[in-house]
Amino acid sequence: MKSSHFFGLFGAMVVLLASCTTQSNMTYSEMPAATPAITPVPVTEVESPAPDPRVGLSPGLFDAGDAIWNMELLSTTPPPPDFVGSTNSDLAFKDNYIIQGNYDGVIIWDMTDPTSPRLVNDYVCPASQSDVSVYGDLLFVSGEGLGGRIDCGTQGNDTRVSEDRLRGIRIFDISDVENPEYVANVQTCRGSHTHSVLKDPDDDENVYVYVSGSASVRPEEELPGCSAANPEEDQNSALFRIEVIQVPLDSPEDAAIASSPRIFDDLSAPPTHGPSPADVDKLEQLQAEGRNVFMFRGRIREVSDDFAARLLETYKEEQEIVGEPTEDQMATFKEALPDMVIEMYSRADYGAETGPDQCHDITLYPEIGLAGGACEGYGLLLDITDPVNPVRLDAVADQNFSYWHSATFTNDGSKVLFTDEWGGGGAPKCREKDPMEWGANAIFSITEDKKLDFDSYYKMPAPQTEFENCVAHNGSILPIPGRDIMIQSWYEGGVSLFDWTDPENPVEIGYHDRGPISVDGGGGGGSWSIYWYNGYLVNSEISRGLDIFDLKANPYLTQNEIDASKTVELDYLNVQGQPMYEWPASFALAKAYVDQLDRDPAMPEEMIQELRAGIARAEARGDKEVLQDLASKVASNATGAHAQKMTKLAETLKSLAG
Amino acid sequence: MKIKFLIATLAAVLLCSSHSFAQDTRDLSPAELEKLYWDRIEEKLSIYTDADVKFMEDMIIHHSQALVMSRFAPINGASEEVQVLAARIINAQLDEIKIMQRWLLDRGLDAPSVEYDGIESVITMLQPAKENDGGHMSDPSMDKEDAMMMRGDMDMEGMDHEGEDHSEHEGMDHDNMDHSMHMDHSDMVGMLSMEQLAELRDAEGPLFDELYLEYMIQHHNGAVVMVEELFSYDGAAQGVQTYKLASDIQVDQRSEIARMQRMLNERIVSSVEE
Numbered sequence: 001m002k003s004s005h006f007f008g009l010f011g012a013m014v015v016l017l018a019s020c021t022t023q024s025n026m027t028y029s030e031m032p033a034a035t036p037a038i039t040p041v042p043v044t045e046v047e048s049p050a051p052d053p054r055v056g057l058s059p060g061l062f063d064a065g066d067a068i069w070n071m072e073l074l075s076t077t078p079p080p081p082d083f084v085g086s087t088n089s090d091l092a093f094k095d096n097y098i099i100q101g102n103y104d105g106v107i108i109w110d111m112t113d114p115t116s117p118r119l120v121n122d123y124v125c126p127a128s129q130s131d132v133s134v135y136g137d138l139l140f141v142s143g144e145g146l147g148g149r150i151d152c153g154t155q156g157n158d159t160r161v162s163e164d165r166l167r168g169i170r171i172f173d174i175s176d177v178e179n180p181e182y183v184a185n186v187q188t189c190r191g192s193h194t195h196s197v198l199k200d201p202d203d204d205e206n207v208y209v210y211v212s213g214s215a216s217v218r219p220e221e222e223l224p225g226c227s228a229a230n231p232e233e234d235q236n237s238a239l240f241r242i243e244v245i246q247v248p249l250d251s252p253e254d255a256a257i258a259s260s261p262r263i264f265d266d267l268s269a270p271p272t273h274g275p276s277p278a279d280v281d282k283l284e285q286l287q288a289e290g291r292n293v294f295m296f297r298g299r300i301r302e303v304s305d306d307f308a309a310r311l312l313e314t315y316k317e318e319q320e321i322v323g324e325p326t327e328d329q330m331a332t333f334k335e336a337l338p339d340m341v342i343e344m345y346s347r348a349d350y351g352a353e354t355g356p357d358q359c360h361d362i363t364l365y366p367e368i369g370l371a372g373g374a375c376e377g378y379g380l381l382l383d384i385t386d387p388v389n390p391v392r393l394d395a396v397a398d399q400n401f402s403y404w405h406s407a408t409f410t411n412d413g414s415k416v417l418f419t420d421e422w423g424g425g426g427a428p429k430c431r432e433k434d435p436m437e438w439g440a441n442a443i444f445s446i447t448e449d450k451k452l453d454f455d456s457y458y459k460m461p462a463p464q465t466e467f468e469n470c471v472a473h474n475g476s477i478l479p480i481p482g483r484d485i486m487i488q489s490w491y492e493g494g495v496s497l498f499d500w501t502d503p504e505n506p507v508e509i510g511y512h513d514r515g516p517i518s519v520d521g522g523g524g525g526g527s528w529s530i531y532w533y534n535g536y537l538v539n540s541e542i543s544r545g546l547d548i549f550d551l552k553a554n555p556y557l558t559q560n561e562i563d564a565s566k567t568v569e570l571d572y573l574n575v576q577g578q579p580m581y582e583w584p585a586s587f588a589l590a591k592a593y594v595d596q597l598d599r600d601p602a603m604p605e606e607m608i609q610e611l612r613a614g615i616a617r618a619e620a621r622g623d624k625e626v627l628q629d630l631a632s633k634v635a636s637n638a639t640g641a642h643a644q645k646m647t648k649l650a651e652t653l654k655s656l657a658g
Numbered sequence: 659m660k661i662k663f664l665i666a667t668l669a670a671v672l673l674c675s676s677h678s679f680a681q682d683t684r685d686l687s688p689a690e691l692e693k694l695y696w697d698r699i700e701e702k703l704s705i706y707t708d709a710d711v712k713f714m715e716d717m718i719i720h721h722s723q724a725l726v727m728s729r730f731a732p733i734n735g736a737s738e739e740v741q742v743l744a745a746r747i748i749n750a751q752l753d754e755i756k757i758m759q760r761w762l763l764d765r766g767l768d769a770p771s772v773e774y775d776g777i778e779s780v781i782t783m784l785q786p787a788k789e790n791d792g793g794h795m796s797d798p799s800m801d802k803e804d805a806m807m808m809r810g811d812m813d814m815e816g817m818d819h820e821g822e823d824h825s826e827h828e829g830m831d832h833d834n835m836d837h838s839m840h841m842d843h844s845d846m847v848g849m850l851s852m853e854q855l856a857e858l859r860d861a862e863g864p865l866f867d868e869l870y871l872e873y874m875i876q877h878h879n880g881a882v883v884m885v886e887e888l889f890s891y892d893g894a895a896q897g898v899q900t901y902k903l904a905s906d907i908q909v910d911q912r913s914e915i916a917r918m919q920r921m922l923n924e925r926i927v928s929s930v931e932e
Contacts, residue, residue, distance in 0.1 A: 060688075061688070061691070061692045061695055062688035062691045062692055062695075063688040063692075077684065078683040078684060078686070078691055079683065080682075080683060081683055081694070084683060084691065084694045084695050084698055085694070085695045085696075085697070085698025085699050085701075085702070086698065086898075087898065103898055119682070128898055128901065128902070145896075145898065145901050146889070146894075146895055146896055146901060147896045147898075147901075156705070156893075156896045157893075157896075158892060158893040158896070159892045159893065160889075160890060160891065160892045160894075214905065214909045215905050215908075216885070216886060216889045216905075216908070228886075304864070304925070306864055306865055306868070307868060307925070310865075310868075356912075356913065356916060357912065358909075360909070376909060376912060376913040376916065377913040377914070377916045377917050397917065397920070399739060399742055399743070399917070400742075402746065402750070402910065402913065402914070403909065403910055403913050404913075422746075422750065423750055423753055423754075423906075423910075424902070424903075424905075424906030424909075424910060425906075426757060426902065426903070426906065427750070427753035427754065427757065428753065429753075434749070438746065438749075543695065545683075
């Protein structure tokens with residue numbers, strides 16, 4: 001409806017303009033440039049290719065069938081020889097370099113020519129998972145597996161306790177990126193499964209590395225001070241804490257653990273205070289009525305009849321009561337009941353602590369002072385304004401979520417997306433019968449008082465075979481101005497590009513997928529991480545190597561929006577140390593906003609046309625006045641649901657006008 | 659087994675020492691690349707110890723019991739929340755069982771497969787394919803020695819592989835089982851006794867919910883302990899696949915224990931207020 005109206009109007013204008021070319025030769029040539037080749041269409045009206053071409057792709061390791069939509073594959077580069085058959089993992093970026101982690105070390109690529117990345121260094125230094133981050137001249141690499149060695153040897157460690165073992169963070173000097181120099185280690189009790197680098201805006205001397213280590217605690221004989229006891233028994237327990245390493249930028253060899261924040265304390269319990277006089281009165285009243293009630297963690301609780309009956313049986317056994325208990329015995333039982341229940345809470349070994357004892361990954365967003373912690377059965381929101389003392393603001397659990405894996409904020413920090421790596425990534429969790437809420441993303445709005453408010457789930461929608469390990473994994477947001485668009489890895493489910501601007505209705509707008517690596521279940525692979533970096537989407541494929549994609553203009557993401565995203569240039573990128581994207585004023589940015597106002601639709605057609613024509617004229621001829629005029633016009637109309645976007649457009653036009 | 663490990667190590671060292679002569683893999687055809695890939699995968703398969711094998715065998719049996727426990731949920735009137743949990747456990751542990759069976763078969767070892775008839779379990783051994791395509795189900799008319807009825811004590815002796823050292827199980831008492839509520843009724847921590855399984859089978863509704871949660875916490879705790887045990891052996895879990903699998907089981911079950919504890923707390927004590 002909308003587009004036919006648009007074309008009708010546009011056609012009329014062309015005719016009108018064509019008829020006056022003899023009087024004026026200025027506008028005719030400009031009109032085609034002002035009109036988008038592809039009409040923007042709302043994501044609520046997405047028409048994806050049907051039937052989904054991702055279903056039924058032919059298997060193959062380096063020659064699998066593939067399907068692609070709204071993306072373009074610029075290059076696929078197999079791993080260098082020493083890394084073939086070894087797991088590629090996470091990515092970090094510095095200047096034109098891609099740093100690709102691998103269970104056997106680090107691979108460095110130069111992406112100056114994205115159609116043919118140049119191998120710069122393949123640094124053999126085994127340790128899973130080799131999660132990588134950069135800051136300044138430093139490269140950080142995670143080591144967790146039992147085979148990692150301080151000397152980067154490939155022979156593993158064949159004893160339980162080994163002085164050669166590295167579990168923690170390796171630090172390299174990459175002032176010469178092409179020749180990293182291994183300068184320091186920080187060993188930790190649980191090793192480092194992942195880590196995230198925090199650059200505190202108020203501290204230029206240090207960076208902080210948040211270490212998540214979900215694996216077992218190493219023996220004390222190997223690393224003194226490591227304890228796997230429950231924290232109640234040993235306050236130095238390595239469980240129920242994360243590690244924060246302080247790295248002095250001038251002397252990285254002095255990097256050391258600065259704190260071990262216990263961000264999980266009392267997670268199962270709501271905030272407590274002593275019972276109020278009113279509670280005490282109420283409790284006494286209920287007890288007088290004969291109800292099995294007691295105070296627990298600040299609230300009045302009642303034991304269910306079923307459960308009380310079962311506990312009575314246990315009590316009778318313990319007290320050797322045969323037959324019906326007497327009235328006195330019942331009274332004593334009722335007195336003992338609360339203690340029996342409370343004891344149950346702390347009975348099971350690990351079950352005693354109902355909160356998580358580690359995070360899998362933490363995404364730090366220093367510009368907004370928040371971090372998203374994906375921590376076993378919980379998603380946490382943390383205040384990180386004091387880098388060594390993160391404070392938990394909220395924690396959420398979800399019965400559909402198995403294993404909270406990673407977090408991604410929107411650029412404005414108003415929402416956060418958590419992933420569920422159900423099954424650990426090695427299992428096929430995208431089969432037709434697997435529920436769309438399991439192994440998916442969960443999107444939360446962040447409320448004004450910094451709480452997490454659930455909105456919806458998103459799961460890559462194409463069913464995969466039982467031979468393809470598939471579940472939500474790493475991704476990053478793209479700097480598409482005014483929208484929340486993310487590219488994300490789904491292991492052998494490929495990569496999915498989706499829009500979650502409306503947190504309640506995330507929609508897929510692009511993808512790439514390959515067929516299974518093998519159909520007898522051997523091998524394994526798929527996309528570990530795909531991240532946007534300086535205009536391209538870089539994919540770390542576990543077995544197949546490195547893919548680089550570009551975006552293709554489409555009704556749901558126009559060329560202007562893509563061009564605007566390419567105006568954002570970063571010096572480096574760690575996706576779990578999320579940067580805030582900022583867009584320099586550009587014609588691409590203005591046109592992207594116009595496309596979005598057209599798509600929403602937020603303005604009358606005439607206004608959109610006027611904007612397009614005016615911006616085109618200004619771009620072609622440097623006409624500043626028209627920009628000023630348009631800026632004031634847009635600003636004065638900036639009301640309603642789209643006020644924010646109109647204001648941004650007005651500001652952009654104004655900056656362009658100079 | 660130790661020797662195998664050293665050979666693998668040596669192979670890895672040799673491979674890496676050829677580093678400076680490495681050719682660009684871009685010059686290889688897909689077929690050549692693929693051959694290199696599978697050769698490497700093959701080399702890595704040999705990195706394992708007896709403890710790794712024992713872990714896989716035990717965990718398959720351990721996981722199988724979680725399946726039978728969970729299958730009672732829909733027929734015993736479990737709450738929707740517990741049914742969702744049980745469905746998840748079935749889905750997750752079935753997949754992990756397949757991965758562990760595959761792990762054993764890929765290494766040329768027999769892999770246990772557990773079928774349940776009510777609460778009685780029958781273990782059959784899957785045998786690795788001689789030639790190419792991974793494992794296959796052994797013939798149902800197999801030797802009686804290969805199949806055995808498993809009773810409550812879950813005696814594992816029949817599964818030992820010739821020549822392997824399972825001395826870590828010495829001292830375990832398989833004959834004099836105590837079928838009490840304690841967890842020492844089998845050589846695998848956390849396994850439910852026959853009495854507990856029967857109790858679960860007969861429980862209905864809210865009582866089933868509570869029992870299921872309580873027993874599954876016990877069961878999962880056992881898996882967590884089994885992983886800790888694995889990591890305590892010299893040279894164990896050095897293979898990337900083994901380490902990942904064991905770690906994943908540990909973290910998944912820990913998360914699930916926390917979730918179940920939360921659910922159990924809510925059931926045992928309902929809040930009067932709010």
